[in-house]
Amino acid sequence: MEAFLSSTAVVALAEVGDKTMLLAIVLAARLRAPWAILAGILCATIANHALAALVGQQVAGLLQAPWFRIAVALGFIAMAAWTLVPDKLDDDDETIRTKSSAFLTTLVSFFLVEMGDKTQVATIALAAHYNSVLTVAAGTTLGMMLANGPAVFLGEAIERRVSMKLTRTLAALLFLVLGLWQLADIAGWLG
Secondary structure, three states, X not given: OHHHHHHHHHHHHHHOOOHHHHHHHHHHHHHOOHHHHHHHHHHHHHHHHHHHHHHHHHHHHHOOOHHHHHHHHHHHHHHHHHHOOXXXXXXXXXXXXXXXXXXXXXXXXXXXXXXXXXXXXXHHHHHHHHOOHHHHHXXXXXXXXXXXXXXXXXXXXXXXXXOHHHHHHHHHHHHHHHHHHHHHHHHOOOO
């Protein structure tokens, strides 16, 4: 349960203000098909995060050495710093085509934009840490939906009311705590 809840919390917080959340807002404004957009986000996230979790688990399975665990912990700490950097959606990005179906447009856009994104990297690190593909992928997918669902329906109203800086700071603190916890576990301080 810890892997699922940690994965959900980390990704939900990290996603707020992320470029995929901005993409969800843009798609909702342009396509005006919230349920199709949500279905596209869900399918893209399941595929993307399942692959990322599989990579994370395979890497962890092959490399159980203490140096690798330290690298994962340092990766969480690096994610804390990266999370503090706000994302911007390029104005001249023409990947959104209003003539395509809202579902297909969202599916392809989200899958591609999520490649190498903070939440995908976090999913790899979480799966390496917890050594669980299904639990981590389910948690990170739920985290994405918790962050992007309201963005699709409330879009700009959320952006005006929720401090993106505060949310990024909370996400960074969560990554930092996970990294420090992992280092403390390696050092034997946690028992």
